[in-house]
Amino acid sequence: MWDETRRMFDVSLNDVAVDRGVSIAQGDAARTVWDEFNGNVLHALAADSLGGAQAILAMTIDHLKVRHQFDRPLAMFQALKHRSADLFTALSGAEAMLWQDMKADVNIERVGAFKAYAAGVFHHVVEEAVQLHGGIGLTSEHRCHRFLKRALLNDMLGGTEDEWFEAAGRQMIMQLTG
DSSP: OOSTTSOOOOOOOOSOOOOTTOOSOOTHHHHHHHHHHHHHHHHHHHHHHHHHHHHHHHHHHHHHHHOEETTEEGGGOHHHHHHHHHHHHHHHHHHHHHHHHHHSOOOHHHHHHHHHHHHHHHHHHHHHHHHHTGGGGGSTTSTHHHHHHHHHHHHHTTOOHHHHHHHHHHHHHHHHHO
């Protein structure tokens, strides 16, 4: 795996008797079961993305407090404060959306679009964190690269931003045009 923080597995059922005449669901019921399962996977990826973004942002802010430039902590520089605040604001908004989305009925296009948004927030926070860490953020000795790899993988798992935003947009158009 490119992202060493995540384990992937293939599941195979060996020596399991399967009655091919029995199915869990058919037709619309099968679509409902699939959407609910897939919605849970997408919610998990969104939550993972926001948790990762929160962790790397906290690590970055701690770094800015400790690292000094011109005999002052980097955290004292106004431009870096503003960048950190912008990242915190984006993350807070996405977290609020996650909790709101968890309460709603499963709408796979909306959940997918939210997963794509959350993964995008994670990706953005990590890219900024790498820059805010300076040269050390680009090295394999620092943990930033692991967060970046996880963010890139989360972007792809469960469908990309382009796929989900297009699907959600098409659904909204269908609802408006009836």
